Amino acid sequence: MIFNESDLNKHWGLKSLEDLGIVQRGKSKHRPRNDSRLFENGTIPLVQTGDIKAANLFIYEANEFYNEFGLHQSKLWDEGTLCITIAANIAETAILKRRMCFPDSIVGFIPYKGKTTSLYIHYLFTYIRYRIQNSIQGSIQDNINIDYLTKLKFRIPEFAVQQKIAKVLSDLDAKIELNNRINSELEAMAKLMYEYWFVQFDFPFNFASTSLSTGAQGRPDVTLSGVEGYKSSGGKMVWNKELKREIPEGWEVKTLRKIAKTGSGGTPLSNKREYYENGNIPWINSGEVNNPFIISSEKKITKAGLENSSAKLFPKGTILMAMYGATAGKVSLIDFEASTNQAICAIMPNQDVYRYFIKFKLETLYEFLVNLSSGSARDNLSQEKIRELKFVLPDSQILDNFHKTISPFMAKILKNLKQNQELSTLRDWLLPMLMNGQVSVADAEERVEEELGMVAERRESYKKE
Template identity: 45%
Template structure:
């Protein structure tokens, strides 16, 4: 099978992908793979399949590092290596932003510079990803192997024309990446301010000095079992937020054809800020409103997104909005709770889900109205900038995905 054969590219050469460079499977020989001996005081970045899927064009962050022992049972791959997932998230690809290790659930590709490039192959796999996933679907555990990858056949233009295709598509991806970096910085600024003001209690006092560090009066709160600023109170999440727990539509009536209402049933397709629309339902039950916080109540508990339209939510999600319009504050309250969930997970208390009762009864130190309004004013400006860039990214992604098949089939030519 030739994935991109068309009347427009009949002069391109048909080649197996192995002719374009070298495919090598990642290494993770030691078992168990999560053995602390592999990671204690580690300095060699390790990327997993989930991080490949989450990346846009380049992988520029990692959550784990191998130590010397970990490296000895793996391998360090150079910058710009193309990562291709072959298990779990199949046929997802991204380029290494710096040298990293990866396990045997990932295949690395390094191009022959005379024949192709890693970015071009990234777009090849983006183009054929759905076909690969469909071919693997239905097995006991969906996966593919390196022999499958190296045997794939594709119509390949000359190297200089490949580079022209990459220049167009990567320009869009680089703009998307820049927007994501700016958004991440804005979110970090808002979160840092939340931590200073509402966790460390170093909000500006009447003299503009950090409240707690400058000797502001603290009082013991028996509900929270800790000291909080004198004029503050304790509240439960249900006191400050309207909470809608998801419920799947009757008869599991989902479709991918765009029939009915957008339906989200978990955080799997959560991208940057807005979730990816994959399913619809003609029999919606529980609804979230545009602008609501979408919260994962099943593993991974606490993952969040913003609904960019009215939508139906399944059992894996809850929808929240502020009772007094302070959605910026509420968003970072939930970010704070997410840190607590993650910490409990790391301590061995695994959260498979959070119940309605537990969610409603989450408690927090609640600030004065004036301080809350001051924080919300700042965060509203940040959120506005984040929303604008996120909407721009949706348009850029749509344009890229529209161009990709036409460029790869030769239907659109590049001068």
């Protein structure tokens, strides 16, 4: 089967992966694979299939690390190797940005010079991935092997055209990667500020100003001026019997129910087509709450679905907490009006100044919340447990200062997420047309330059604000 053949690209050469580069399976000889002896004091990054699926394009870091014993039963692959999954998440691809190991559930592809590039093959697999997955559905484990990969045939243009196609698509992905990294830095800075203010109680004692600006490539930069920390400057702390710890004088302890309203959603009957077909009301499930911010939802329900179920509409700015399953205890914030299923607790602050304060507080409680779960197979939290969570509240001026300081961070994160959505839509629109010859590279380059130019204009506009 030729997965990317069309009437428009039949003049391209017919190639297999083996014609284009070296194809080898990863190594993980030792059993069991999770033997702690492989990982104790490890420093050698180990990539798993989940890391590849989670990557947008490149893999910079890993979550697990082999030691020398682990490396001995595996293999180090060079930077630039294309990783292709053959188990669990089939035909997912990403490119190593440093030397790493990976197991035999992943195949490594190293392109022959002048034949192709890892980037081009990544985008080719992105295009044909779902056809590959559909072709093996129904097998015992829905896995493929290296023989399956090497027998695949593709229509491939000449090398110079491949390079241009890969550049058009990777320019979009590079911008997405940059936005993601900026967002990670912004979120880390916001969390650090919350930690100083409301965990260590070293909030600005003489608050003058805090400003967010953007430096090179739009990266965040925070400027603090005229600031002294309360606790480190000798601010008075008093013992709180309820919490069994010291808190700043004048602060009080309140449960979440005193500063926010909560609610939960529901699921319209799945056998009622009229509850889903042509729906335009966003409907969020607990799996989506794994993201700290949600700017859109793929699933929609109709007005009839909303009215004939326990699903409810929650306003923009609502904080969501997953109560069931793998994401139980995870927290997100929606930037649009949406409904949810019953596995989510919606938290609506009584005042805007509580919004980010509550979000960051709940995120710091993740481990505690997981332990609070009932212990059933679904690891349930409950609205009642969430309502009774305790918050140490400062005076209104401190809370207002925190909200004003943190709001530009959040606004920037949301802007970047929306830009990424636009860029991803353009990339996904161009990908099949470039891979089957439906659109010329020159036309695609023009469209990408136009879109990236608009992104740059929006960034300059943000700097001036």
